[in-house]
Amino acid sequence: xxxxxxxxxxxxxxxxxxxxxxxxxxxxxxxxxxxxxxxxxxxxxxxxxxxxxxxxxxxxxxxxxxxxxxxxxxxxxxxxxxxxxxxxxxxxxxxxxxxxxxxxxxxxxxxxxxxxxxxxxxxxxxxxxxxxxxxxxxxxxxxxxxxxxxxxxxxxxxxxxxxxxxxxxxxxxxxxx
Amino acid sequence: xxxxxxxxxxxxxxxxxxxxxxxxxxxxxxxxxxxxxxxxxxxxxxxxxxxxxxxxxxxxxxxxxxxxxxxxxxxxxxxxxxxxxxxxxxxxxxxxxxxxxxxxxxxxxxxxxxxxxxxxxxxxxxxxxxxxxxxxxxxxxxxxxxxxxxxxxxxxxxxxxxxxxxxxxxxxxxxxxxxxxxxxxxxxxxxxxxxxxxxxxxxxxxxxxxxxxxxxxxxxxxxxxxxxxxxxxxxxxxxxxxxxxxxxxxxxxxxxxxxxxxxxxxxxxxxxxxxxxxxxxxxxxxxxxxxxxxxxxxxxxxxxxxxxxxxxxxxxxxxxxxxxxxxxxxxxxxxxxxxxxxxxxxxxxxxxxxxxxxxxxxxxxxxxxxxxxxxxxxxxxxxxxxxxxxxxxxxxxxxxxxxxxxxxxxxxxxxxxxxxxxxxxxxxxxxxxxxxxxxxxxxxxxxxxxxxxxxxxxxxxxxxxxxxxxxxxxxxxxxxxxxxxxxxxxxxxxxxxxxxxxxxxxxxxxxxxxxxxxxxxxxxxxxxxxxxxxxxxxxxxxxxxxxxxxxxxxxxxxxxxxxxxxxxxxxxxxx
Numbered sequence: 001x002x003x004x005x006x007x008x009x010x011x012x013x014x015x016x017x018x019x020x021x022x023x024x025x026x027x028x029x030x031x032x033x034x035x036x037x038x039x040x041x042x043x044x045x046x047x048x049x050x051x052x053x054x055x056x057x058x059x060x061x062x063x064x065x066x067x068x069x070x071x072x073x074x075x076x077x078x079x080x081x082x083x084x085x086x087x088x089x090x091x092x093x094x095x096x097x098x099x100x101x102x103x104x105x106x107x108x109x110x111x112x113x114x115x116x117x118x119x120x121x122x123x124x125x126x127x128x129x130x131x132x133x134x135x136x137x138x139x140x141x142x143x144x145x146x147x148x149x150x151x152x153x154x155x156x157x158x159x160x161x162x163x164x165x166x167x168x169x170x171x172x173x174x175x176x177x
Numbered sequence: 178x179x180x181x182x183x184x185x186x187x188x189x190x191x192x193x194x195x196x197x198x199x200x201x202x203x204x205x206x207x208x209x210x211x212x213x214x215x216x217x218x219x220x221x222x223x224x225x226x227x228x229x230x231x232x233x234x235x236x237x238x239x240x241x242x243x244x245x246x247x248x249x250x251x252x253x254x255x256x257x258x259x260x261x262x263x264x265x266x267x268x269x270x271x272x273x274x275x276x277x278x279x280x281x282x283x284x285x286x287x288x289x290x291x292x293x294x295x296x297x298x299x300x301x302x303x304x305x306x307x308x309x310x311x312x313x314x315x316x317x318x319x320x321x322x323x324x325x326x327x328x329x330x331x332x333x334x335x336x337x338x339x340x341x342x343x344x345x346x347x348x349x350x351x352x353x354x355x356x357x358x359x360x361x362x363x364x365x366x367x368x369x370x371x372x373x374x375x376x377x378x379x380x381x382x383x384x385x386x387x388x389x390x391x392x393x394x395x396x397x398x399x400x401x402x403x404x405x406x407x408x409x410x411x412x413x414x415x416x417x418x419x420x421x422x423x424x425x426x427x428x429x430x431x432x433x434x435x436x437x438x439x440x441x442x443x444x445x446x447x448x449x450x451x452x453x454x455x456x457x458x459x460x461x462x463x464x465x466x467x468x469x470x471x472x473x474x475x476x477x478x479x480x481x482x483x484x485x486x487x488x489x490x491x492x493x494x495x496x497x498x499x500x501x502x503x504x505x506x507x508x509x510x511x512x513x514x515x516x517x518x519x520x521x522x523x524x525x526x527x528x529x530x531x532x533x534x535x536x537x538x539x540x541x542x543x544x545x546x547x548x549x550x551x552x553x554x555x556x557x558x559x560x561x562x563x564x565x566x567x568x569x570x571x572x573x574x575x576x577x578x579x580x581x582x583x584x585x586x587x588x589x590x591x592x593x594x595x596x597x598x599x600x601x602x603x604x605x606x607x608x609x610x611x612x613x614x615x616x617x618x619x620x621x622x623x624x625x626x627x628x629x630x631x632x633x634x635x636x637x638x639x640x641x642x643x644x645x646x647x648x649x650x651x652x653x654x655x656x657x658x659x660x661x662x663x664x665x666x667x668x669x670x671x672x673x674x675x676x677x678x679x680x681x682x683x684x685x686x687x688x689x690x691x692x693x694x695x696x697x698x699x700x701x702x703x704x705x706x707x708x709x710x711x712x713x714x715x716x717x718x719x720x721x722x723x724x725x726x727x728x729x730x731x732x733x734x735x736x737x738x739x740x741x742x743x744x745x746x747x748x749x750x751x752x
Contacts, residue, residue, distance in 0.1 A: 058340070061345075061355060061364075062343050068347075069346065
């Protein structure tokens, strides 16, 4: 069945532009398509998943299943500030588990989620290559190393005051899938 | 042929067989969980692990093909320990509520625990927690009980080709669920319940209406009547260890009377009525240039599917209500009037092989003067539970007969419960209506059997009528595409959502016995063959109903009471 215009969502113009680079019903295009869509929105909106499901001719449940399987995909938009908490081996040895819990408690969200005011997103990454200053977190482009749990509230306060100008069209790198 | 050794037994097996199948030929049972016969092996659960000489690790018997000279050990200490550990790990992440579980004593996890002698809790850890999805009218989803074998996912995707549920997330958080973990009621699910039939635990089950039925039976002001679908009589005996395909009609009637139903009617009566209406509708569409091909509308799963997927083709679906809804409608109009009962006081219960029928009976379209045609639907399994609570020893029951006038039926109605049956019954009557005489031989072998698509051309009065029977909703898409592209050659298409038809419906007894479809089918064809009258138009009670009440098939009155309309559900789901 050819793709009928009515089957795609309202944002279809953006999506059809991306679909032009792929074959209809090509199931192997699923992951590259998800990456392209995330490249535009910084996350995967529901209507985009529906459009992809029609385009590759796969049930929405399977598209959703793939999108939730890989860490690189995100189903909710990012906050203004992205906090990446390193949970690699060196940081783990240096108590990064408690750093993560402290951040989660401070923001009242869990890893992978975004605060209601859209200010912060917490992401867990596996290593950011700064083991010498473990435990380390990365807020936007700023590194904070040799952290203790008591440092967390202060760091978050600095960012909740200022509004960071968000770069668009760029997918922040997330820990490999 | 390939020669191999399993547990020191020399086995000659066909090339391409798996270890599992080869072991079965010599009476060796290898346990399985994720394995589904006739589908591509997934090898996910590892419970079928066996030792193969020269293989370093254990080998999954369900997925590994045999080869010449292979030496297999299915019962070594290493195998037993591995299997037991798998079971223990599954159990420790599973609610320990067998005593109050609907699948108690019919649970594959419970069986495995018993088989491998698990007697203690060796692993303690975090358990998954999930809310139960009770959003749909027919089914409940309890992901906490899910052991992630994936059988439901594969049936939904590969057999039914719906794909309402799938694995989401990964590792400890992986769950079988709908997109965005929404309720089944707003998913692509058609509620056919094929997933329930393959679920090893109670993660998927029907939504029970036993309480409603029991309280109606206790209400002195209610005239509670019951009707039984054709497919139930061919399967109920299985729950009482009778051989597959035992016809238990007579005992079933007695059992229902003992439960306290005032009258026990037969949905087969309404099946005959459906044929009168549907065959007339078909002939009028053919003669008057109506929309063709016409689809049958007996299967609510199929109706829900086309409403969701291709609402633009709804004009192709017959406007006839499904038989049990017709029976309910006639009970609350004609019968109520005849017996002098207020239709408000009649409570109609349908015993159905089907989960979607629960959803169907709630549809607003299916009511007379704001009274539902059918008030409650019980599946075959729920009926068995009801008999149990009531202390009815089913196997000991004497035979009895359905009440009239809504209990008389012909052989054509009996076969409604199997794929191809509605088509065959409709052809018998359509032939009579177009030629004025009955068929010399009423058996249409071409539409019988287990193929997923059955086709035939029937010549009636010089007119070639092309028919198709879709056995299982998974095969319907190509036919819909033909219609969309304007190249469909068919006049009449029967669709049943469950492979095999209602005899393999989502409300039927749960077990994985081979040949269940064939044997249940045979039982219904046997009932048909043994019946004196085999054409729906010969049903005397139906004739009287038309004479006294409806006039003639497709009359204005018949349309009011026996026909319905459909809803564009795609719009609803996408809004």
